[in-house]
Amino acid sequence: MQRRTFVGAGSAALAALAAGPAFAQKITGDVRFLCGFAPGGTADLLSRILAEAVGPEVGQKVIVDTKTGASGFIANETIANAPPDGRTIGLAAMAALCVAPVMPGQKLPINVDTDLTPIANVAGVYNMLVVGKHMQYRTVPEIIDFAKKNPGKLTYASAGNGTSQHLAGELFKKMAGVNILHVPYRGGAPAIQDMIAGNCDMMFGNMPEFLGQIGGGGLIPVAFGSPRPSPLFPNLPLISKFLPGFEVVNWFGVFGSKGLPADLTDLWNKALRAAVAKPEVQKRFVDSGMDTVIGSPAEFKTTIMADRKKWAEVIKEAGMRAD
Template structure:
């Protein structure tokens, strides 16, 4: 009996095409063996904390690992970020990073930060877009943004807008609004979105443009009237509400919440976390819970997330420079 021997390379190519002999795909790297943590820089109960806990639960469900959320408040989230930067470089601890902390604070003259988010942190995965909206007192005289701008044009600095503090997205959006609509309004900064919203409800401030997650309860309860959306991501939830850009062409604001790691975080750990977040966000229950709180589920991997950050830094830097905003 004659026997023919195929060359090894040809044999390998032939056998790979046989049924049941598909080439094995490389597995995603595993999450670090250490206890997994997400450090949240803001108080429990807020939108930032909510996102951290939802994604921790989601990653836990898909990985079979417990992910602990720890709140370390202060310095606009930077105390939590610093804890991550100073942690062992094994990728077991991430920072729940928000747009303001990552793209506004670093551009503000006078801002004192324990770390540099541009150098000390790396993007791991975006989790959700955070829609913004313009709200007024429900029982007040303003029915829409056109009413607000009409009053502002009639008497400079007579209309006031509240914010969560100097240099926040709420403040800077108000600065953009004034410049683009050619009006002058009075900025009233507060120590957080909650007290700002309370004064809008009480009539002590006329309106504010803020994260929808912070005022969804008041909108649903009839205490605040949503008169404009910052972008189209929540249009399906509020189909009758116009966009800010419908009144002020070109004016758009949308935030985000994601996960960042220390700059010395191992690449396999970055890829493992990103893969777990992507898989977690495919869960319909998680998606629903995010949307119920004014958030739009959106996975972006490290490269796309980094690109979003840099574009936002440039955009906010232009606003800060034009308005001559400084924190002391």
């Protein structure tokens, strides 16, 4: 499927780009790379990997500028309002582009369709379903079977209403035809801790959030919600094996400011494609629980609109509202 192309480290197309593109247009001066998420998380790590790898491609120093708050929108607003000279770009998450605009009650400081310029979708984080070690149901068929026979008995945790974990849980309920109780927490860490304590049964989320507890035995991996399994868990099944069409990808993309010219947009797109093609970058992606998602700016726009439509339907059916 063209709009969602997961690319392995051996891709010939990426390898060709890694040789280093020649750009007619140039970036002059240091570049700010905005990240709206806290240090130490997946987005922060991805921002630093990209900044380090893409700098040589444009011949400039790329500096990560962290501006947390408002679910990433403080950084997004900074990108939007920067001069359209290509020297301010940044990372934005799927939730900001595809969930927030269609979430009832959500007020946004910018229009994400007109105030940001999509450059490239760069990484997808593997989505994983895990259960607490107290759970005796450890496969997707077992969970669905128990949930159908015992409506409302199972619980699933999330980092809060309207988060990617919440959306994945509601999509699962919709496609499986089951009633599982949603338990929202104020952040992913307390949700995971309550699962380990046996107070909540299951959770969908980004694989990197679970790796430490899986290794320690506190959480049990069940299946991947992403289109393919991570190389770290090659034998873990896909949820789509049991629920055809189930797919959750919490992707991150790079954006430029409002009115960024097409030649600068293309320059950054080619530079990012060359950056993520590097074997050392591919390895860091895999080790961090991420996969390469890459394409043209036009393909990125198609992904945004398709995912927005998908999640708008889930939000409406579940009756979600912003807190």
